[in-house]
Amino acid sequence: MSEPRGRSPAGGEAIRVEDLHKSFGANEVLRGISMSVASHEVICLIGASGSGKSTLLRCINLLEPINSGRISLLGQDVTDPRVDPNLVRRQIGIVFQSFNLFPHMTVLRNVTLAPMKVLKTPAARAADEARALLDRFGLLDKVDDYPDRLSGGQQQRVAIVRALAMQPQIMLLDEVTSALDPELVAEVLEVIAELAAGGMTMLIATHEMGFARDTASRICFLEEGKIIEEAPPAELFTNPKDERTRRFLRRIVDAKRL
Amino acid sequence: MDPNQPDQPVDPLTGLPVRTVGGLWAPPGSFATGGRGPRLFTGGGTRATVVSTISTIVVLGILVTVFLLAPGAHAFEHTFLSPTNMWRSFIGNPKQGYYSVGAAIWLNIRMFLVGEVLILALALLVALIRQSVSPALFPIRILATGYVDFFRGVPLILVIFTLGFGFPALNLPFVSSQPDAVYGVAALVLSYSAYVSEVYRAGLNSVHQSQVSAARSLGLSQGTALRYVVLPQAVRNIIPPLLNDFISLQKDTALVGTLGVIEANKAAGIYSETVFNFSSFTVAAILFLILTIPLARFTDRLIDRDRRRRLAGATR
Numbered sequence: 001m002s003e004p005r006g007r008s009p010a011g012g013e014a015i016r017v018e019d020l021h022k023s024f025g026a027n028e029v030l031r032g033i034s035m036s037v038a039s040h041e042v043i044c045l046i047g048a049s050g051s052g053k054s055t056l057l058r059c060i061n062l063l064e065p066i067n068s069g070r071i072s073l074l075g076q077d078v079t080d081p082r083v084d085p086n087l088v089r090r091q092i093g094i095v096f097q098s099f100n101l102f103p104h105m106t107v108l109r110n111v112t113l114a115p116m117k118v119l120k121t122p123a124a125r126a127a128d129e130a131r132a133l134l135d136r137f138g139l140l141d142k143v144d145d146y147p148d149r150l151s152g153g154q155q156q157r158v159a160i161v162r163a164l165a166m167q168p169q170i171m172l173l174d175e176v177t178s179a180l181d182p183e184l185v186a187e188v189l190e191v192i193a194e195l196a197a198g199g200m201t202m203l204i205a206t207h208e209m210g211f212a213r214d215t216a217s218r219i220c221f222l223e224e225g226k227i228i229e230e231a232p233p234a235e236l237f238t239n240p241k242d243e244r245t246r247r248f249l250r251r252i253v254d255a256k257r258l
Numbered sequence: 259m260d261p262n263q264p265d266q267p268v269d270p271l272t273g274l275p276v277r278t279v280g281g282l283w284a285p286p287g288s289f290a291t292g293g294r295g296p297r298l299f300t301g302g303g304t305r306a307t308v309v310s311t312i313s314t315i316v317v318l319g320i321l322v323t324v325f326l327l328a329p330g331a332h333a334f335e336h337t338f339l340s341p342t343n344m345w346r347s348f349i350g351n352p353k354q355g356y357y358s359v360g361a362a363i364w365l366n367i368r369m370f371l372v373g374e375v376l377i378l379a380l381a382l383l384v385a386l387i388r389q390s391v392s393p394a395l396f397p398i399r400i401l402a403t404g405y406v407d408f409f410r411g412v413p414l415i416l417v418i419f420t421l422g423f424g425f426p427a428l429n430l431p432f433v434s435s436q437p438d439a440v441y442g443v444a445a446l447v448l449s450y451s452a453y454v455s456e457v458y459r460a461g462l463n464s465v466h467q468s469q470v471s472a473a474r475s476l477g478l479s480q481g482t483a484l485r486y487v488v489l490p491q492a493v494r495n496i497i498p499p500l501l502n503d504f505i506s507l508q509k510d511t512a513l514v515g516t517l518g519v520i521e522a523n524k525a526a527g528i529y530s531e532t533v534f535n536f537s538s539f540t541v542a543a544i545l546f547l548i549l550t551i552p553l554a555r556f557t558d559r560l561i562d563r564d565r566r567r568r569l570a571g572a573t574r
Contacts, residue, residue: 061475090477100472103568104490113486114476146568166476 014039014201020069029055031225042196044212045205047222053205057172093163094172099155101147108143153184173204340537347529347538362525363545366511373446380451385458409452418445422517442514461492501557
């Protein structure tokens, strides 16, 4: 993989969330989340729909204003109002459930837009870097296609490449396989596993329990806007301590998802 | 697409060859079918073409017959369709006291072109102001809303009168000493920008919020996201209604004639008052049609090309 710029020293703290609260109107979605992610760590967020996983990721990326609490990324308090969110977002890649590729641009343009407009990378170099990344994920023959022409799995891989083109130090993945047909899930999960193996710091909201067990260094179980339990996968999946975690996992097993 | 038949038109959704139906006005190489000439007559298309041709001839024949049998057919023909009068009004003859309609349409074209550029800019500005959420912009937002309400509600001709007769009466330097056509264009721009800003707003709303999220999450500023992600998609979605307004604008340049500006409709009016024959208006109508129809076809092609490019893969 291309060398991330100024990667923080091993063992440093990449993400720190302290007592984060977030409401949409009267609906309190996050009720005091605190967590810490070390550099090169892969954390999976699991929990039922509506438990606050996506909102947490969007808050960390400053896409949602928060009500109270603190978020620090790579040692910088990003909830400080003086911080420029555009600068913060350059360091974090986020990939969405619904891909959100730009439909009016080719795959190549999707990937090069942000490097060219935000980092001011010259067009030729941005294109070279984009081709290298697309090649790495088996998408080189798609560079001139428009997103509507691609399968869901291909679109999602392009979305991941688009985020990687900004050479982020942290990747946030928001249920990136939930909108895919079952047979397309594997190709996307492989990409994420490769990123994890390459040392990318990742915070992943997912319903893929098998993937979470194999890839994550830690699992956080969320319910009603709180982290109920946090443990390495071996421990959380085999010996959950909290009754609510047990109940959730039992439902997953019953649905043959684990 | 079947590589053996590279020219066969293919439906971008199904990937199946398009069966070109000989529609009433679908000529070979029609914009509507995306076909290329000879392909119109492939397969079952031949019979369809014959049927549609016959039915067209029959329908037109009936209409022409009814027209020719009308008691006043001859008078109508002489008043509106007299070739001599049409030619004279087209050429113009200042010594006889009338202007060339053919030359006057050039002023309509210039008013339209200048007006269109200004409208596109002003309407976008108004739309963006109305779409803004910043509390600091609240007063400007109110102003923009008031502007749209006012100019959509007031008849265009009143705006033209007010500017065309009012501004010269103000006796201000520069503002009061412009040619009448300038006041006319200003009135068109004020009135049409109010409409077009609403079209823009619909377009901006048609782009899903997740596109903005995606752009902002990549570090693009609000302005950059708007410029490269939101606006291009918004404009693509509103090309048909935008075109509709511009065809309307082309015709409404004729209203500026009420200020005494010699544009095509005014020139035709002067001819009819001088010679007592309305064929000059037929000339003006034909000239306006010559302007608007190519614009409509051009936009059809733009939309078609964009759709095919997005759905059928890259065409480089």
